[in-house]
Amino acid sequence: MMLHKWNYKTNEYGPYEVPDDWNVSTFEADMGSIVNCAECGKSIMFGQGYTSRKIHTLFGMGYVVCKDCYDKEIEEELRTLHETD
Numbered sequence: 023m024m025l026h027k028w029n030y031k032t033n034e035y036g037p038y039e040v041p042d043d044w045n046v047s048t049f050e051a052d053m054g055s056i057v058n059c060a061e062c063g064k065s066i067m068f069g070q071g072y073t074s075r076k077i078h079t080l081f082g083m084g085y086v087v088c089k090d091c092y093d094k095e096i097e098e099e100l101r102t103l104h105e106t107d
Contacts, residue, residue: 025060025085028076030102038077048083060085061094075099 023046027038040046044058053069060077071086075095078084087095 026078026080028078030076030099035078046085048079048085057086059088059091061087061091064088064090 026035046060047057050068072092073084074087
């Protein structure tokens with residue numbers, strides 16, 4: 023499955039492929055649904071995930087990621103912002 027991943031340095035989306043057997047999601051009616059983290063593939067409950075700051079749909083909706091991957095996204099974003107100062 024092809025997703026879109028934001029590049030903080032170029033400020034553009036690039037293609038980001040995840041395995042077809044991953045169940046990545048931007049929305050679930052049941053917050054207890056089991057999905058895969060869009061970054062590492064770890065199985066998590068949708069309601070315990072975080073909206074990715076960089077892995078999005080074509081229309082900019084963030085996929086769910088686990089806490090560890092979300093924390094890494096924040097660190098990367100902050101590091102990139104400080105590099106441009």
